[in-house]
Amino acid sequence: MAELLNREHALAILYDLALTIGSEVTVAPLLTRTVQRLMYHTGFPVGIILADEGKSIEGEWGVLRLQTAIGDYALARRQGEWLRLPTALTEGPATLGEAPELLAALGARKPRQSYLRLPVEGFGKVLLLGDRLPATDLHLAELFAPLMARLATTIKLCRSYEKEVQHRLERMAYYDALTELPNALLFSDTVRQTLIGARRVNAWLAVVYLDIDDFRQFNNRFGQNMGDRLLAAVAHRLEKHLRSGEMAAHLMGDDFALLLPNLNGWESVETRVAEVLQLDREPFVIGGQTVQVTASMGVAVHPVDADDADSLMRHAQIAMHQAKEEARGRFRFFDAEHDRRTSERRSLVGKVENALVQGELRLYYQPKVDLFSGQVVGFEALLRWFDPARGMVPPGEFLPAVEDSELIVRIGEWVMREALRQAVAWRKGGLNTTVSVNIAGRHLQLPDFVERVRQALRDVPEATPDCLDIEILESTILSDFAHVRQVIEECGEIGIGFALDDFGTGYSSLAYLGQLPAATVKIDQSFVRNMFERREDQTIIEAIVQIAEVFGRQVVAEGVESSDHGILLVSMGCRVAQGFGIGRPMPAENVSEWTKSFRIPADWFGWQDTNWHPSLYNLFRARHAHRVWYEELVGAVKRHEPVTVPVNPHECRLGQWLDSCVELGYDHPIFKELGATHEHLHSLIDTLEARLAKGDRAAIQAIFGEFEAVSARILTLIDDMIRIESAKHPLKGKNSVECRVVEEGAPTVSLQEP
Numbered sequence: 001m002a003e004l005l006n007r008e009h010a011l012a013i014l015y016d017l018a019l020t021i022g023s024e025v026t027v028a029p030l031l032t033r034t035v036q037r038l039m040y041h042t043g044f045p046v047g048i049i050l051a052d053e054g055k056s057i058e059g060e061w062g063v064l065r066l067q068t069a070i071g072d073y074a075l076a077r078r079q080g081e082w083l084r085l086p087t088a089l090t091e092g093p094a095t096l097g098e099a100p101e102l103l104a105a106l107g108a109r110k111p112r113q114s115y116l117r118l119p120v121e122g123f124g125k126v127l128l129l130g131d132r133l134p135a136t137d138l139h140l141a142e143l144f145a146p147l148m149a150r151l152a153t154t155i156k157l158c159r160s161y162e163k164e165v166q167h168r169l170e171r172m173a174y175y176d177a178l179t180e181l182p183n184a185l186l187f188s189d190t191v192r193q194t195l196i197g198a199r200r201v202n203a204w205l206a207v208v209y210l211d212i213d214d215f216r217q218f219n220n221r222f223g224q225n226m227g228d229r230l231l232a233a234v235a236h237r238l239e240k241h242l243r244s245g246e247m248a249a250h251l252m253g254d255d256f257a258l259l260l261p262n263l264n265g266w267e268s269v270e271t272r273v274a275e276v277l278q279l280d281r282e283p284f285v286i287g288g289q290t291v292q293v294t295a296s297m298g299v300a301v302h303p304v305d306a307d308d309a310d311s312l313m314r315h316a317q318i319a320m321h322q323a324k325e326e327a328r329g330r331f332r333f334f335d336a337e338h339d340r341r342t343s344e345r346r347s348l349v350g351k352v353e354n355a356l357v358q359g360e361l362r363l364y365y366q367p368k369v370d371l372f373s374g375q376v377v378g379f380e381a382l383l384r385w386f387d388p389a390r391g392m393v394p395p396g397e398f399l400p401a402v403e404d405s406e407l408i409v410r411i412g413e414w415v416m417r418e419a420l421r422q423a424v425a426w427r428k429g430g431l432n433t434t435v436s437v438n439i440a441g442r443h444l445q446l447p448d449f450v451e452r453v454r455q456a457l458r459d460v461p462e463a464t465p466d467c468l469d470i471e472i473l474e475s476t477i478l479s480d481f482a483h484v485r486q487v488i489e490e491c492g493e494i495g496i497g498f499a500l501d502d503f504g505t506g507y508s509s510l511a512y513l514g515q516l517p518a519a520t521v522k523i524d525q526s527f528v529r530n531m532f533e534r535r536e537d538q539t540i541i542e543a544i545v546q547i548a549e550v551f552g553r554q555v556v557a558e559g560v561e562s563s564d565h566g567i568l569l570v571s572m573g574c575r576v577a578q579g580f581g582i583g584r585p586m587p588a589e590n591v592s593e594w595t596k597s598f599r600i601p602a603d604w605f606g607w608q609d610t611n612w613h614p615s616l617y618n619l620f621r622a623r624h625a626h627r628v629w630y631e632e633l634v635g636a637v638k639r640h641e642p643v644t645v646p647v648n649p650h651e652c653r654l655g656q657w658l659d660s661c662v663e664l665g666y667d668h669p670i671f672k673e674l675g676a677t678h679e680h681l682h683s684l685i686d687t688l689e690a691r692l693a694k695g696d697r698a699a700i701q702a703i704f705g706e707f708e709a710v711s712a713r714i715l716t717l718i719d720d721m722i723r724i725e726s727a728k729h730p731l732k733g734k735n736s737v738e739c740r741v742v743e744e745g746a747p748t749v750s751l752q753e754p
Helices: 007-022 027-042 073-077 100-106 140-174 184-201 215-222 224-240 266-280 309-326 336-358 395-402 407-428 449-459 474-479 481-494 509-513 525-529 535-550 563-572 588-597 614-638 653-663 669-694 697-727
Strands: 046-058 061-070 082-086 095-098 114-120 124-130 204-212 247-252 255-263 284-286 289-291 295-302 331-333 361-370 376-387 391-393 435-438 468-473 497-503 520-523 554-557
Touching: 007 027, 007 140, 027 046, 027 061, 027 124, 027 140, 061 073, 061 124, 082 100, 095 140, 114 140, 140 184, 184 204, 184 247, 184 255, 184 309, 204 215, 204 224, 204 266, 204 309, 215 224, 224 247, 224 255, 224 284, 255 266, 266 295, 266 331, 295 309, 309 331, 336 376, 336 395, 336 407, 361 407, 361 588, 376 395, 376 407, 391 395, 395 407, 407 435, 407 449, 407 468, 407 588, 449 481, 468 474, 474 481, 474 497, 481 497, 520 525, 520 535, 525 535, 525 563, 535 554, 535 563, 535 614, 563 614, 614 653, 614 697, 653 669, 669 697
Parallel strands: 295 331, 376 435, 435 468, 468 497, 497 520, 520 554
Antiparallel strands: 046 061, 046 124, 061 082, 095 114, 114 124, 204 255, 204 295, 247 255, 284 289, 361 376, 376 391
């Protein structure tokens, strides 16, 4: 105590204590500061507060909780403990007195002689402890009684405030401020608790992950304020239709979750989820505007899909993404098999990324050849992965997994730089050629794609733009036509050409061809490979060749696997092609030597001047059918295998076609010779089988020689018929669109399919 407590100071002391009590809003600081000021003004060196809550009275002893202790180390260490104390010390009105034997029960570090007890109604009491009574003529118990009453009231107010603050903190921690729904933390905790009860009674529960479709577009169109109001409206509708025990939560953005407990099987799960899905069928009225929205939902079910809260949430989210990809406004149950495939895809993407870093990716190069001159006009760079454990991994096993990931961009830029470096190396070795690279749609759609191409050129200082061509899929064009056109134009200004790959597989090819400045169209290999089996595929090729010529585009046919493919393409006016029948993809070190030794097949020459007409197709098809039949038969004989091709002259495809032409009255001399030669060829088969049975090798060799000569004669006769038919249809220009017009009354041999 700074000065002797007297009546002159009493008013100031009371004012100070009242100010102290009135300045605090939480209980602990209030009690501490009040006791400190009482100790200061009374001179007592120790002050403690005993709380009545939970106290018990046993005769002359009571158990109270030591709330606060100031000025005594031993008592301060025991704060929060329950003390067994004499009731004579702790019970009764405000008292100032000496009772060393009673104070000894407190267990203070130093024995105390005197005390001042100040009861605080509804809370406990304040005990001030000292060695002697304070020197004052004031009745301290009466002086401080009004302050203790005020302290009791303030404690109640502080507790009320603390509860309000605690409630606010809990709302902030567990509830979303915008929608007032539980947040992700509270939802997860609730799912965990509900799972415990569900396991105990073998009940089912469902977790639904809900995402508003096209919410970003809504926000961009109407503004964030309208977006927030829509989220609040969705939350209100979800909460309004909840049943007892169910919960709706706002997780983040436009994502919500539902907990649907107390279900008893698939039927009840599907019924309840279908009811929830109906909630978005009615439009919302927001800001005077009627808004129609849909939501995609994913559902995970306990105990089928998972047995813990985190897995249920993750599986429901996966199912939601599946629903959004398939058809928006629907719900989908979690598919474990789909999740397995997704995990495998993620794992594969990681392995491919590591392969890129470790240098396991390589480029192979497939030549593109001018079918008219035999000149190699360029190479297509094709990606290969050489896995140390598996060897070469086919691109079809890993490229589809990375096409929709950011990794495809890194791979595409590596391919551009690698192709440019290789083109520079070949040029230094005397091979001046262009390398085309395939660029994925995700890569091409980047706003700065053209700058990335420029950077690739800068990264290979000796490279020039004419070293590089870029190939893009037709589907990429349809996704953002304006952007693709701009990219092609800007790259064209740099000097880089573009080719439309897999042309003909889309639905708007011809409509877009005239509007895109791409220099080349590549006919999809599926059409080329099947053009002798499917007439419509050949017709598509024919149309592409003709339209490309109209628009001044170069055509490259992919998938040339045989001499017959090359001959038909040359006859149709397709100059450039690639495929296994020309050259397989090869490592860079093999390209120069292959280029020096390559010669176009001799039987491809002489077809460049064909006046193409649709009536020629069946002749080429008959030619191809015979060659395939001949090679299969000879191969089976040489391998000593059973002959499976038709040996009857009227059952093979060429024989059937010849018979149909006879029925139509076609009797050209060459046609008659072709029929007779065909009959003779089949007659040799009987002789050949007899010699084979006897094992007469010399006779077999002689018959094989004659067999080969007769077969070659058949091909020559068909070629003559093609040239005769071609001469009937002179064109104004090679491959003019007018070739689609058939001269009225002109004889034809194309009326029947071989």
